[in-house]
Amino acid sequence: MAVAIYPGSFDPVTKGHVDIAERAAALFDEVIVAVYAAPPKQLMFSTEKRVELLKKALSHLSNVRVESFTGLTVEFAKKLKADVLVRGLRMSSDFEREFEMAQMNKRLAPDMELVCFMTRSGYEFVSSSLLKEISELGGAIDEFVPKEVAAAMKEKFGYKNR
Numbered sequence: 001m002a003v004a005i006y007p008g009s010f011d012p013v014t015k016g017h018v019d020i021a022e023r024a025a026a027l028f029d030e031v032i033v034a035v036y037a038a039p040p041k042q043l044m045f046s047t048e049k050r051v052e053l054l055k056k057a058l059s060h061l062s063n064v065r066v067e068s069f070t071g072l073t074v075e076f077a078k079k080l081k082a083d084v085l086v087r088g089l090r091m092s093s094d095f096e097r098e099f100e101m102a103q104m105n106k107r108l109a110p111d112m113e114l115v116c117f118m119t120r121s122g123y124e125f126v127s128s129s130l131l132k133e134i135s136e137l138g139g140a141i142d143e144f145v146p147k148e149v150a151a152a153m154k155e156k157f158g159y160k161n162r
């Protein structure tokens with residue numbers, strides 16, 4: 001049985017993330033979407049909210065569950081008996097970062113394999129950070145995020161500039 005872990009900040013989950021989770025769910029027996037509780041960046045949503053939004057966005061996938069974690073991703077993966085790490089790649093800058101992390105993770109957990117999915121055409125420019133910036137400035141982001149996320153972002157920034 002192949003168990004995969006898909007780690008990320010998911011601040012907040014986008015349709016790009018949902019697409020990767022759907023494709024991983026079709027390939028592996030079980031997929032755990034793992035939310036970094038405290039990534040080294042400023043967050044918009046609390047861990048609880050990021051988990052809640054992901055659970056709603058992925059509720060149609062019966063072999064996917066969502067959990068948060070602290071500490072090293074590979075340690076959490078080992079604890080869950082996951083043998084595969086899933087990540088998504090958009091452009092070449094993603095590749096460089098993933099390549100670096102993959103080399104280090106291989107040292108930390110030699111038995112863990114990394115599977116990277118190429119972004120679906122149309123989602124290559126969809127990133128949580130860009131969507132937060134657009135939303136804060138009053139732009140419409142609805143087509144790039146699950147509906148619960150669009151609502152949560154509108155609530156965060158208020159309806160005043162819409």
Ligand code: ADP
Pocket residue numbers: 007008009010011014015016017020039086087088089090094118119120123124125126127128
């Ligand atoms: P992190 O903080 O680990 O980069 P993110 O939440 O930004 O976490 O992303 C989690 C994973 O999903 C990363 O592997 C990232 O490259 C991938 N990802 C994010 N957006 C997209 C997208 N639009 N298409 C494909 N993969 C994506």
